[in-house]
Amino acid sequence: MKYIFTSKSFKTLIVTLIVLIMLSGISAIFDTSVISSVTGYITVGMQRVSAEVLGGKEKKTYEELQSENEALKKEVATLRAQLADYENIKTENARLWKYYGLKNNNQEYNFVPVSVIRRDASDKFYSFTVDRGTNEDIALNDPVVTENGLVGYISSISRTYAVVTTVLSPDFSSGVKDVKSKDTGVVKGDPHYSDQGLVTMKQIAENNKMKKGDQISTTGIGGMYPENISVGKVKELKYDDFDTSLYAVIEPYEDIKNVTDVVVITSFKGQGEIKPEGTTESETQAEE
Amino acid sequence: MERRNRILRYTSYGIEVLLFYILQGVPNLIPEIFGGRPLLLIPLAICIACFEEEIPAMAFGVACGVMMDIGTGTHIGFYTITMTIICFFLGYFSDNYFNTKLLSVLALAVIIIPVLISMEFLFFYILKGYEGVGYYYLHHTLATAGYTFVTTPVFYGINRCISRGFTDSYII
Numbered sequence: 285m286k287y288i289f290t291s292k293s294f295k296t297l298i299v300t301l302i303v304l305i306m307l308s309g310i311s312a313i314f315d316t317s318v319i320s321s322v323t324g325y326i327t328v329g330m331q332r333v334s335a336e337v338l339g340g341k342e343k344k345t346y347e348e349l350q351s352e353n354e355a356l357k358k359e360v361a362t363l364r365a366q367l368a369d370y371e372n373i374k375t376e377n378a379r380l381w382k383y384y385g386l387k388n389n390n391q392e393y394n395f396v397p398v399s400v401i402r403r404d405a406s407d408k409f410y411s412f413t414v415d416r417g418t419n420e421d422i423a424l425n426d427p428v429v430t431e432n433g434l435v436g437y438i439s440s441i442s443r444t445y446a447v448v449t450t451v452l453s454p455d456f457s458s459g460v461k462d463v464k465s466k467d468t469g470v471v472k473g474d475p476h477y478s479d480q481g482l483v484t485m486k487q488i489a490e491n492n493k494m495k496k497g498d499q500i501s502t503t504g505i506g507g508m509y510p511e512n513i514s515v516g517k518v519k520e521l522k523y524d525d526f527d528t529s530l531y532a533v534i535e536p537y538e539d540i541k542n543v544t545d546v547v548v549i550t551s552f553k554g555q556g557e558i559k560p561e562g563t564t565e566s567e568t569q570a571e572e
Numbered sequence: 573m574e575r576r577n578r579i580l581r582y583t584s585y586g587i588e589v590l591l592f593y594i595l596q597g598v599p600n601l602i603p604e605i606f607g608g609r610p611l612l613l614i615p616l617a618i619c620i621a622c623f624e625e626e627i628p629a630m631a632f633g634v635a636c637g638v639m640m641d642i643g644t645g646t647h648i649g650f651y652t653i654t655m656t657i658i659c660f661f662l663g664y665f666s667d668n669y670f671n672t673k674l675l676s677v678l679a680l681a682v683i684i685i686p687v688l689i690s691m692e693f694l695f696f697y698i699l700k701g702y703e704g705v706g707y708y709y710l711h712h713t714l715a716t717a718g719y720t721f722v723t724t725p726v727f728y729g730i731n732r733c734i735s736r737g738f739t740d741s742y743i744i
Binding site for chain 2: 308312403544
């Protein structure tokens with residue numbers, strides 16, 4: 285046993301560890317990793333294909349699959365007459381069409397539609413990887429949404445892919461308001477609720493008028509997320525077991541744990557502007 | 573002949589690592605059980621290390637660790653370092669002190685997997701100061717560890733085939 289510590293191979297282990305620790309330190313200090321970029325170039329294409337082929341669809345029952353199969357057979361018969369790339373164009377068009385309403389209502393948004401290509405078991409609080417990076421003008425902290433509402437933000441980025449931290453993570457934090465009662469608070473992920481796909485809204489006033497089912501949307505304060513992006517609806521109001529503070533459990537409109545297509549908002553009006561507390565973007569515009 | 577077999581064996585391991593790295597991250601492919609999904613590269617690295625000497629074992633430990641770290645979008649770090657050390661010693665001990673059998677691999681995996689995943693939880697959740705992570709540990713992390721352990725026999729089988737298929741002593 286003692287011979288291992290004097291062996292040549294043990295010296296190799298020590299040298300390897302020193303190199304790895306140095307690499308780790310360099311990548312952490314300069315916030316970049318050559319290895320992850322290179323691996324990204326190699327694996328992103330394969331992950332994109334495997335995500336679409338293997339995992340992109342939800343699990344369905346036999347009956348559902350049978351009826352879907354029948355419908356698809358009819359569709360195939362029709363499509364045979366079409367051009368070879370028709371299906372791709374149609375899919376892309378359908379994907380973009382979902383975001384037409386979002387763009388139409390918010391002309392100042394610039395966004396990039398992206399697909400989820402990786403969900404790792406060791407991802408923290410259901411974060412995921414998307415198939416676009418800095419090559420598409422996506423930047424750190426850009427908001428990520430779907431037509432149903434807020435999903436998260438870009439927390440790590442490479443040239444060809446980016447990692448999205450979702451609203452289910454305690455790292456996520458955004459100013460929100462109850463659309464009906466105008467009560468404000470901060471929405472955050474909570475480890476206690478994240479596996480159920482729920483988030484919490486904290487810092488709510490004691491005399492609030494919030495009710496179950498109320499819609500919660502972003503305030504735009506802080507300049508990280510645009511104003512009036514839906515987050516979810518109030519599921520219940522509760523008191524914290526430890527400090528007895530009031531908080532609301534919010535059910536996001538989007539199924540964060542299974543979402544497959546999202547949009548990254550690369551720029552929007554008011555991005556990076558910190559507004560005084562209690563002021564929303566629309567109020568700022570009215571003052572102007 | 574020996575050199576050719578070694579190259580074929582290492583190439584097979586390399587393909588295996590890349591394949592399971594991709595499969596581990598395919599959305600909705602592996603079903604969640606009790607809120608957890610398996611980390612396939614940990615039992616894979618353990619099994620490869622048990623069939624190899626310390627240096628190649630360490631090299632595949634580095635490969636699996638790097639893949640695990642960058643798979644979650646973090647810089648190389650925790651898994652790279654820990655799996656390098658673990659695989660080195662697994663390679664050394666399996667070469668000198670015990671025969672690589674399913675039972676011995678399972679005995680090692682049942683200790684290494686929960687310890688490794690719990691250490692990651694300690695460094696990236698508890699020390700980071702998240703509140704109420706005890707619930708998350710019980711309902712997510714332990715399930716992930718259990719699910720990961722259950723996949724070990726599969727990797728043992730695959731790597732046993734690779735090891736036997738491309739080792740001179742097994743060729744008659």
